[in-house]
Amino acid sequence: MSTFLLEIGTEELPADFARLALPQLEALVSSSLEEQRLDHAGVECTSTPRRLAVTIQGLPPQQHDRQEERKGPPAAQAFRDGVPTEAARGFARRCGVPPDRLEIRDTPKGPFVFAVLREPGRSTADVLASLIPGWIQQLQGRRFMRWGEGECRFSRPVRWLVALLNEQVVPVELPGSDPAVASGRQSRGHRLVPGPVVIAAAGQYAETLAAAGVMVSRAARGAWIREAIATAAGALHARADLPDTLLEELTDLVEQPLLIEGRLEPTYLDLPAEVLSTVMRAHQRYVPLYQLGATVDPLAAAARGVLLPSFLCVSNGRAEAQDTVRRGNERVLRARLADARFFIEADRAVASIDRRDQLARVTFAEGLGSLRDRVERMEWCTDVLLEALALQGADADHARRATHLCKHDLVSQMVGEFPELQGVMGGKYLLAEGEPRAVALAVLEHYLPRGAGDTLPESVPGAVVAVAERLELLLSIFAKGERPSGSSDPYALRRAGNGLMQILWARGWTLDLEALLVRCSLHWASLLPGLEVSAEQLRNDLAEFLRQRLASLLEEEGLEADLVAAVAGQALPIGRLLRDPGDVRQRGHLLASLRREQRLAGVQAVVTRAARLAEKGDLPDDVLSPQAVVDASLFEKPSEAGMLEVLKQLQPLATSCTSEGYNALASALEQSAEVLAAFFDGDGSVMVMAENAAVRANRLAMLGVLRNQAAVLADFRVLQS
Template sequence: MATFLLEVGTEELPASFVESALAQWRDRIPVDLQEAFLGAEAIDYYATPRRLALVIQGLPQQQPDRQEEAKGPSAQAAFKNGEPTKAALGFARSKGVDVDALEIRDTDKGAFVFVNHRIPGRATTEILAELVPQWVLGLEGKRFMRWGDGDLRFPRPIRWLVTLLDDTLIPLTLENGSERCSSDRRSFGHRVLHPEPLTLSRASGYQETLAAAFVDVDPSRRQTTIQAQILAAAASVQGHAQVSPELLAEVTNLVEWPTAVVGAFDPEFLELPPEVAVMEMESHQRYFPLRRGEDSPELLPYFITISNGDPAKSALIAEGNGRVIRARLADGKFFFNADRAQPLDAFLSKLETVTFEESLGSMAAKVVRLTAIADRIATQLQVGDDIRSQIQRAAHLCKADLVTQMVGEFPELQGVMGEKYARHSGEAEAVAIAITEHYLPKGAGDRLPQSLVGQVVGIADRLDSLVGIFSLGRIPSGSSDPFALRRAANAILHITWAANLDLDLAALLEQVVTDFEANPEVTVTDGEILRSQLRDFFLQRFQTLLQDDYGVDYDLVNAVLGDGDGDYAARVLAHPLDGRDRALYLQQIRQDGTLDTIYATVNRAARLARQGDLDPIVLDPEGVVDASRFQQDSEKAFLAALTTLLPQTQAAQANRDYRQLVSGLAQAATVVSRFFDGPDSVLVMDENPAIQRNRLNLLGLLRNHARVLADFGAIVKA
């Protein structure tokens, strides 16, 4: 068995591409090898900023020989009067067999010639010579470049190529116009610590050879080294490093031989908000900030940078990086002080110059709209005057920091700086907190707003964006969602559910669309289509979140949304909190077995009830069931069960507590099963129309009670 080494040497690659390239190789290369009939014992993937590499162990020297069946020409074309034609002879020759080996078989399209022929295995070197250019040039990513006068595209120029099968060089060339990169045994070590080229004599021992040249080619091992060095460096100044997983992954792919270096800056910069200093360090400089303790918000005047230089020059490196961060922090301090020279609301007029979306006007216009929406939400929630005033003020100010110098420099700090500037301006604490919180959650797994003011303003902001962008016809499709509208709708439902806000989302959508229709600055082509699209969009989000995030079975979600019955969907939009609770309750009673005790009977009753004409909202048997038409005691027992069930259902409707309803349905199910199959059972579809209608009304009433919980017809019996 042989070992194959591929190393693609480049100028410094973007860190994001390094990780992506290895992921693409992991997906593609095992499949390509399998399709080429080359088994491999193991594949190791390596990468640094200057190289992508892999080592395949346990490769055969050639493919195994194999037998393969081939279909040839039709029997009619292959043989004339029992003799082979040129078609048969050519087919046999192409497969390396005698014509006597051909056999005729019947197929759906008539008789055809077939043959089992031997395919000799090709040399592994030949196959790899074909696959390697595909592996290298088939990589995808953003911002690929051309260099020289050729058309070859890659994130950075390719400078060397190593292709060794054991100690044999596989010759191949990547053409790039007048430039050629031919495979060789030559590689390169660390740019500073080992600038001389090195020769790789064999594919094995690659890691060890490069390590001797001060290059750790294993990203996972480099990351472990960096983490250990950060821990030791932080301890050296009695600090705790703030290690962002994203930054750790990035710096891992920015260095070949990492050295953690502690740098310092002037303590006066600790007067800046920690978020600003951290953003300067992480975003601009790729530094790891240091805090006084693991859970302490207090920063220390130190940072850790991961150097790719000479460890002996660490003091000089620290000094240089310190000068850079001091300049950055000085800029941040200037922005911070300049922004605080005026109250936050003084920035509002500048929002007129910021475009939210060309057809929807400025950010100032958006603030006016979302403020009105927030007030509608406050009305729905029946908040007190003090809370309503805070909601209005927070909505009014929530975008003001977008035009501050600090947020202009660091857009990621929108909301964060608004909160700080609001406090400095003397705004109420609830208003200041809401300015930050209304952006939450910013992504999957992010924290949710905790204050009512922040929740209301956040929902209002997203509703305005959703209705506005939908009105322009820019509805998410497939994986395309440039305005993150799915995330906005998800956030609205998550906030509503987490805070138990009893919102009528259907009414809110209606009101917001109506406001857009009345707005002379916005064009709504067809309000009814817009309303329908928004309702469908939220129902899709409802379904997806309950299945994916809450683990509710798909059929139980469908039962809450209704199977083709718009009343269920309308109820969910009017009471999304209740819709979630009913779905979770259905999941609970499925798991504890309660659903099984009522499912069959209720579902059977609901199917038969479709043949009647009882209004789905009727629950009281008074006036719809005539006891004088009963012919069996089972009918009397059925009516008695419905009479007992009525107050339980009414209580469930009033309190949205469905336990009593399910208990009542379970008790009724025993009686109804007697109605269907007991010794005094009845024929529902009696030939007497009045008796038939009476019995269908009994079943319709049971269905109507059950539909207060869900559409049982949508539930799939396990």
């Protein structure tokens, strides 16, 4: 068995390219080997900033032979007295075999002619040589480029190729590359290690590059960086701020990681902790160090007592240059923090209310006015939300004030330089100016959640402003006529819809989104005088969009697709879904628990049967009371009376839209399954579609009431058994 190595050597790759390219490369290689009938013991893909590498273990000397059988004409047409006819000769030509190689076999339709095609396997080296260019050309990524005079495209110019099958070079030339790039056994080590690196055999790749200053395994580099940072932070009695995104980026920025501890001047701890950590993490790729047990106040004006005057840096340099690298990084960080201090001092010289007025000079989006216009629309939304949620007192006052000032920091110098700090700086500036802490916190929180898995607003005013901000965005962009499509969502409307739902769920607020959309849509045309806004279309489009967000979030929470369809499906009345999104979520998770406990199937069978027959009647979907539509004098069987008693017991449960009510309704449906089944089957069963029109209508009415009562919980018709 053989080992194969492919190394694609490039100029410095973007840090995020490997994360996206390696899964593609592994899938391409694996599928190609399967298609080419090449067994193997495993495919491993790795990368450094200057290379992608594939190692394939356990390859055979050649492909398996291919054997294919083709069915031809009936034997009676193919041969006359044992002599091939034109039909047989034509079939043999198409198959590439002589007529005397044709076989006659019995089939269920009689004797037919068959041809057996055998294709001997090619050598593994030849197969790999034909596959390698396709693997490289099929990789996808952002901002691919051409170089030299050729037409070859890649993330960065390809400078060398290593292709080895054990010790043998697999000859390959990259099509479209000019200057030409052909395979060999010469690689390159760390940039500070001069000269080429010769790979003697595929199995010696990692150790050969290690000797040239390259830790070729991406997983090993990541593990080394994580462990080294944890050890260094422990020695300093600190907590390292190392999110997974930063760890991945550091892993893809270095070929031989070297951990360096740097210092920052203690005077910079007078800056907010978020400023220091943003400059270090987002802009310099350093790892900030927090004091163990320190409480981080999101509105604190200084990092003193929270951050250590130290940071960790992962360098790609050599150990002998460690002191020089440390001084260079400290100098760069000192300059960045000096800029941040200047921006903060300049911002504090301007009142936040004056910055709010400056928003009038910044366009929000074409046709939607300025950022100040947007804030005024948000203020209108806040008033509507406070009324709908029946919020009064200090929370309402703080929410209104926070909305009025929530975007002022967008024209601050600090946020202009560090956009990641929007909201954070706004809240800190307001608190420093004497605004109530609740107002400042709401300004900070109204951007939450920023994405999947992010924290949600913890304060009532913050949650109100956050919902108002997302509601305004959805209304304005939809009124403008733009919609998310496929992967295109430039205004992050899906994220806004998700955040709106998540905040309502987290707060436990009952908010009738349908009524809210009706009110907002009718008023929005007056808020956007430059646009022609159809209130009805705006309401309908947004209602369907929010239904999709609701269904998507339920799926992300682990609900199976049929359960999501049963509580938030497109066939359900949109008004009920949006009347209380928390109610939809609650019912979905109740169904999931019933399924886990294997209690759902019995109820589903009876209710689904009743719903299917009820469609032949004309009972409205909102009728839950059997007394209003069922005439007991028309009963002919005891099972009808039993059914009526069940419907009477279910009625109060179906009208109680609470957690306890839904659980009780589900239990009552489960306990009544035998009585309901007796209506259809057994000695006392009835013929629903009776010849007597009155009896038939009476029985259909009972089934319709049962369908409506069960539909309060879910649309059982879409559930999978």
